[in-house]
Amino acid sequence: MATYKEIKGVTVQTVDSDPVVNAGSWSSGGTMNTGKGSTLGTATGSSNAFVAGGYLGPPGRTSSTESYNGTSWTEVADIPTAYNFGNGFGTNTASVFAGTDPSSATTYVWNGSSWATPGNNLNTARSVGGTSGTSTAGAIFGGAEPSASAKQEHWDGTSWTETTDMNTGKKNCFSGTGIQTAAMCIGYPNSPFTAEVWNGSSWTEIAELNTARGTGSGAGTTTAALFSGGQAPGYVANTEQYNGTSWTELADLSLARGYIGNGGSGSSTATTDAIVYGGMTAAGPASTLTEEFSFPPPTASTLTEGDIFLSAGTTLKGFGKAAGVPAATWSSGGNMNTARRGMAGFGLQTAAVAAGGSTGSTVANSESYNGSSWTEGNDINTARFDISAAGTQTAGIIFSGDPYSATTETYDGTSYTEVGDLNTARQKASGFGTQPLAICAGGEAPPGAQSITESWDGSSWTEVGDLNNARFGLAAGIQSPSSNGIVFGGYVSDDVSHSETWNGTAWTETNNMTTSRYYLAGAGTAGLGLAFGGSKNPPVKDSTEQWNGTSWTNCNAMGTAREQLAGSGFAATALAFGGGPTVTNVTEEFTADATLSTVTVS
Numbered sequence: 308m309a310t311y312k313e314i315k316g317v318t319v320q321t322v323d324s325d326p327v328v329n330a331g332s333w334s335s336g337g338t339m340n341t342g343k344g345s346t347l348g349t350a351t352g353s354s355n356a357f358v359a360g361g362y363l364g365p366p367g368r369t370s371s372t373e374s375y376n377g378t379s380w381t382e383v384a385d386i387p388t389a390y391n392f393g394n395g396f397g398t399n400t401a402s403v404f405a406g407t408d409p410s411s412a413t414t415y416v417w418n419g420s421s422w423a424t425p426g427n428n429l430n431t432a433r434s435v436g437g438t439s440g441t442s443t444a445g446a447i448f449g450g451a452e453p454s455a456s457a458k459q460e461h462w463d464g465t466s467w468t469e470t471t472d473m474n475t476g477k478k479n480c481f482s483g484t485g486i487q488t489a490a491m492c493i494g495y496p497n498s499p500f501t502a503e504v505w506n507g508s509s510w511t512e513i514a515e516l517n518t519a520r521g522t523g524s525g526a527g528t529t530t531a532a533l534f535s536g537g538q539a540p541g542y543v544a545n546t547e548q549y550n551g552t553s554w555t556e557l558a559d560l561s562l563a564r565g566y567i568g569n570g571g572s573g574s575s576t577a578t579t580d581a582i583v584y585g586g587m588t589a590a591g592p593a594s595t596l597t598e599e600f601s602f603p604p605p606t607a608s609t610l611t612e613g614d615i616f617l618s619a620g621t622t623l624k625g626f627g628k629a630a631g632v633p634a635a636t637w638s639s640g641g642n643m644n645t646a647r648r649g650m651a652g653f654g655l656q657t658a659a660v661a662a663g664g665s666t667g668s669t670v671a672n673s674e675s676y677n678g679s680s681w682t683e684g685n686d687i688n689t690a691r692f693d694i695s696a697a698g699t700q701t702a703g704i705i706f707s708g709d710p711y712s713a714t715t716e717t718y719d720g721t722s723y724t725e726v727g728d729l730n731t732a733r734q735k736a737s738g739f740g741t742q743p744l745a746i747c748a749g750g751e752a753p754p755g756a757q758s759i760t761e762s763w764d765g766s767s768w769t770e771v772g773d774l775n776n777a778r779f780g781l782a783a784g785i786q787s788p789s790s791n792g793i794v795f796g797g798y799v800s801d802d803v804s805h806s807e808t809w810n811g812t813a814w815t816e817t818n819n820m821t822t823s824r825y826y827l828a829g830a831g832t833a834g835l836g837l838a839f840g841g842s843k844n845p846p847v848k849d850s851t852e853q854w855n856g857t858s859w860t861n862c863n864a865m866g867t868a869r870e871q872l873a874g875s876g877f878a879a880t881a882l883a884f885g886g887g888p889t890v891t892n893v894t895e896e897f898t899a900d901a902t903l904s905t906v907t908v909s
């Protein structure tokens with residue numbers, strides 16, 4: 308047997324303490340003197356924040372003003388009018404606040420020690436708008452008049468000027484970020500809560516958040532931003548990072564809340580140095596909690612994917628995505644061009660193929676996915692649905708289908724070629740393997756559910772050992788090799804939760820899934836698999852389960868419940884697409900973060 312050093316080229320290290328994950332996380336900062344939500348807040352990072360006014364919960368508004376220095380909050384001169392739902396930008400030594408609830412046009416300027424009212428008020432009275440910029444070059448956009456506004460105004464240090472409107476009116480835009488010439492706004496009542504960026508001359512709609520919500524805290528720029536907390540409609544702790552193209556889930560806040568103070572508008576380092584403070588919680592009272600977002604220092608010993616070490620010289624630990632699967636979540640991917648159900652799915656999360664299917668009518672369409680969008684390619688030769696598949700985006704194989712079909716086609720990344728037929732024509736079977744070697748198991752053929760298993764050797768199919776339970780509408784760990792696989796679910800008379808593993812010769816019954824279902828999809832291997840979607844005597848399922856090689860564990864559900872969907876990828880990086888009973892083009896991505904876990908050696 309090979310040693311770890313022979314396989315990896317290094318020995319297992321012994322460390323005094325666990326290395327840390329090189330990822331951002333939230334930690335507690337200084338407690339505010341007065342808990343408040345719906346604040347007029349500004350910040351340029353975790354060491355510079357300023358809050359004026361806000362909502363206390365009963366008895367109502369406050370004029371209390373506080374400044375943060377990175378460690379503690381200090382009471383300073385109160386803003387002249389007790390109010391909330393206002394709009395602010397700047398720093399704790401130079402800020403501008405304008406508008407309030409009920410809608411107001413009044414402008415206040417803070418110089419680091421006192422307040423002034425220059426008399427040059429907003430052109431349009433409003434509250435809860437988005438903000439960006441500095442005390443001499445700032446902006447307010449959106450807000451409530453009381454209905455959702457699309458208007459934008461710029462401040463030059465003396466007066467306000469109306470400029471280009473947003474595409475869609477938004478209010479509760481606590482999340483304004485950026486500078487006067489490059490800003491971002493997220494707000495509602497749009498559904499989902501839409502985001503737009505300003506480039507100095509026009510507004511452009513950008514990718515939606517993974518968790519639609521408003522009243523959260525924004526930080527950063529138009530190409531590197533954070534959005535934390537908010538309402539969806541209940542208060543949430545989610546944090547997402549924007550990279551100029553898409554949003555990615557990061558570590559959650561410790562406290563779910565909304566109506567939070569601004570977290571670092573215009574700061575180019577806000578994705579590594581941000582702050583949230585105050586806010587309203589489900590419990591009712593306004594919060595005094597401050598949280599700061601940061602990364603480990605450059606001198607820290609950090610974990611990388613695949614690390615394995617002896618912690619404190621005694622406990623063997625590993626760092627990888629496999630242990631993180633139960634906690635992983637689904638997020639939106641790019642929609643397919645053709646909504647359908649019963650298509651073949653094969654490949655990876657970032658390189659998948661959807662072939663055939665039914666839109667209500669049988670289609671031959673084939674599309675490929677690149678990790679963000681689907682592209683139409685060459686059609687399959689024989690249109691059908693309820694098809695099985697195996698392989699990769701450049702070396703795939705599809706077989707069986709409705710109506711009862713024995714047709715087999717291989718895919719080379721560009722086109723499909725018909726090859727040798729199955730021995731038994733069928734539909735609703737399952738498949739796995741790495742083309743040119745594949746397995747087709749179960750399915751439906753007259754007079755009903757089948758246990759027949761066939762093995763593809765690159766040129767023809769051969770019947771091999773039957774399943775223990777004849778069934779159709781089952782799924783497989785699609786990335787399993789043809790000599791070591793797993794199938795699960797499917798329709799049989801007594802139950803629909805059966806799991807069986809394949810050793811290259813015979814099937815062995817193993818632990819059942821926790822949720823009985825058929826017409827589901829699968830990803831992964833016989834050692835680490837994923838089951839998702841399906842149905843059982845309605846309703847349609849959104850449930851997801853992980854197979855760890857021994858048993859099934861429930862994971863976070865999909866966003867869209869569906870049956871007759873397709874899957875691709877591995878358990879830690881899976882893709883779900885299409886489905887029914889009402890045909891859909893929705894694509895969802897399941898991605899596990901690497902997790903530190905104890906390694907058990909037997």
